[in-house]
Amino acid sequence: MPNFTHPSLTVDGLLRRAAGRDPEGIAVRTADTALTLRELDARADRIAAFVRRETGRRPGARVGVACVLDPVFAAAYHGVARSGATVVLINPLLGEDGLRHVVAEAGAELVLAPAATAGLLAGLRGALPELRTLVVTDSPGGVVPAGCLPLDAVLESGEPVAEDSGADLDAVACVQFTTGTTGRPKGVRLTHRNLVANARQTVLAHGLGPGSVTLNHLPLYHVMHLNSALDAGACQVLCQDPDPVVSLAVAAGCGVTHYYGLPARLHRLAADARLPRLPHAARGGERLTAVLSGGSALLPEAARTLRDALGVPVVQGYGMAELSPLTHFQRPGPHHRPGSVGTPVPGTKSRLVDLGTRRPVGVRRTGEVQVKGPQLMAGYLGERPGARLDPDGWFSTGDLGHVDDDGVLWLLDRVDDVFKYDNEIVSPSRIERLLAKDPRVADCVVAGLPDGEHGGVVWAGVVLAPDPAAAGPGGVAKTLDSIAARANEQLADFERVRVTEVLDAVPRTPTGKPARRLIRRRLTAGGPAPASVPPPHPHRQEQTMVTFVNKLTVHGDVDAFLAVKDRLTSYMSGQPGYVSHQTLRHAGQPNVFLELAVWQDAAAHGKAVRSEEFQSIVEGLGPLATPEPGLYETVEASA
Structure with missing residues (x-):
């Protein structure tokens, strides 16, 4: 524009x-406050x-x-x-x-x-x-x-x-x-200027106005939602209950027009068995016009499920803190592409550049996303203004993608995570998504293994789902080969999985993303895994019983903490691989607890903690306690 x-x-x-x-207009509403x-x-x-x-x-x-x-x-x-x-x-x-x-x-x-x-x-x-x-x-x-x-x-x-x-x-x-x-x-x-400009960009992209009622089903308050609602004169509804079905009822009761949610919660809602049974009036209400997602990728399958169940477009945007944050948005209509992040919001310029030459690339060519606009930050703390811009004022986002014939942006991966096989860019995330569809894979991570001939080849670390059929001689090796072959049927030659390895668990950051830097460091060094990466066990025949130990220091209401903890324990005790659980309380520090949970193997525990239900309950613990978790194997035991 x-x-x-x-x-x-x-x-x-x-x-x-x-x-x-509008002095008497409602600015912010919660379950008990307006x-x-x-x-x-x-x-x-x-x-x-x-x-x-x-x-x-x-x-x-x-x-x-x-x-x-x-x-x-x-x-x-x-x-x-x-x-x-x-x-x-x-x-x-x-x-x-x-x-x-x-x-x-x-x-x-x-x-x-x-x-x-x-x-x-x-x-x-x-x-x-x-x-x-x-x-x-x-x-x-x-x-x-x-x-x-x-x-x-x-x-x-x-x-x-x-x-x-x-x-x-x-x-x-x-x-x-x-x-x-x-x-x-x-x-x-x-x-x-950055924040007010982006508020107006969001208002225009999302179609907000004085009659809009927005619902924030988020764990935190984001300034994008606050500023854009005030610019539009819209009412904001804050849903503090992490249950996505409850959030739909809140939306219906408050006459919500725009529902904002995180991909993790929307994925959970799409898979919720209660969703198809909800009466029409409880599916967000008659005034709902769109479900909007951001922060990470929203799976196209989940978006389609919610679109069909709620009868409104389910769309996502793209941006980052450095850009106040919104830069792209999927607009409902003929150019809506599930899985993409849409086109630039008003007042924003975007282009993609080659990783080597830094020259702009054409349609359907992979490059790093660069952005210009009034929402672009003044710089990082401790750095001079403009230090992160190229000579023409473009900001490099660190994300790779391509645009299609309609100018719609499709993201591929982070620049730091991709690698090259010959001159082709390999996206670990794409390969991980394919591997994860195999029922024999409980979890996985992909990275580039240095190779003298091609530059890098695909290495895949796989956490196997419990499978009695893989217990025989050579069973695990054959399973790994079969998993790789199944994925390779859907991959280009440069993307093919060349090396597989069994892992106890995939190392992850606090936000749940694979800790690829640790993996790359180990693959580059060619030595043993660092302490924070569970050591690989190629062709391991047996799973080892493990104990999950979590120290929790409570900073909020102890009774509220215990109530959430009991919900979590009840859920985990029903999961495959669970053996037993014990909670200890420090005798001298009544706000310090120790949780000990025994599991049949690390894979079973890992699958349970990655579940949407687990993540939903854990969100309630965040404001109440600080966890210090760890996974332990038995060294010595006596009767």
Whole structure:
């Protein structure tokens, strides 16, 4: 869209304008709360006044805000921006190490967070000399961690500010950290202009307006959804229950028009046996116009299942923190391609370039995605502006893909994960998806094995599903050969699996993605696997009984933790391969628990923890406790 324009407003100005247009309109709704735009604006004012007092009105002072799926985030985010300070977005599900890194890297001097996160930060103050003030945004049981202020005291203190931040549109409004998939999380500096432009781009791409009602079925609050709803004057509904069927009932009850969900939850919903039995009125409601997904790939099969069940388009977008975040979106209509990420949103330019020459490539040719637009970040913390741009101002995303004849973008893999066989690019993710369809494969990972002739050949690490037929002499070797042959029938010659290996478990990052760097390091070195990668057992005849040990330090309500833990134990005890379970409580530290679960083998345990049901229940533990899991094999036992 060549004539794309966006409001000349600061981020906090979006809320001020929306409250002026429709003060009694509902801004944010939960199961037990509804805030009008006027009320949300007033809360933001009071938080802004508090932040100004605490920071001495220094422009750009860094203030952390935990992204909880609660109206308090909306008030705190806009209040900090209105004060003239910079919002540092904090994932409340991070453990101690992640919190320490984010708060220290950003230099946050004030943090607003729920009690569990504030309690962790209070214990880290010795390592965070710049952190002076902690404000607790909730207080389970009325208990506020020592050294913290309750939010109520902040909202009730002082006079609200009468003016907005008055910040330059190109001043940094927000620091958002990357997920850290390829290294330590980096702080992305986003300006008021970046965020307001992307809010308008999202409004146009998603078709939002004053009559829209959006539902966020997400574990965290994302600024894209907050800012775009305020720009459109739409109502936001926050569904905090992880059950996707419950979320549909909430959508129907609230007259939701746009349903936002994560791929993992949408995949779970598509496979839920309750979905076909739901009455029509409980399938999102009559006003629902679209289900929208982002964050990772949405499987086309799941999208089609949901489309048929709900009777609305199921679409996905693409973007990243560095781009505020949206850059591409699947628009319902003749160019909607399930499995793609669509076309650029208004005001955005996109192209693909050859990995070697860095020259643009043509239609259906694989290249790295590059993007330009007003939503492009000001840079990373500690780096000069423009340091990551090429001479023409293009930002390289690190993602590989191609565009079809209609300009629709199809993503392939991360640049760091692909490798070349001769001059052809090999995508590990594509091969993994094919291998995973084999019922004999419980899990798998693919990487490039260095090869003197071709550069790299496909190595596949496979976790075998329990299979008595593979127990005989040579059984495992034959099974591996058969698995590879079945996949190779559907692969080009350069993609063919050349080497297979049996693994106890696939090493994964905290977000569940394969830890390919560890695998590549071991394959390149040609030596033993590092300690964090389970050692491979080529042609292993037997599975070894294992014990899963998990230390959990509870930072939230202990009774709530025990309730979620009991649900998890009940689910796991019904899974194939489960043997026994025991929970221990520390005698001197009643908030510390030890879980011991014995499984027939690592493959059975791995399959259980990767299930959608397990992931759904575990989401409820995130805000309550910090886990330290590990998998152990018996060394010595006595009767």
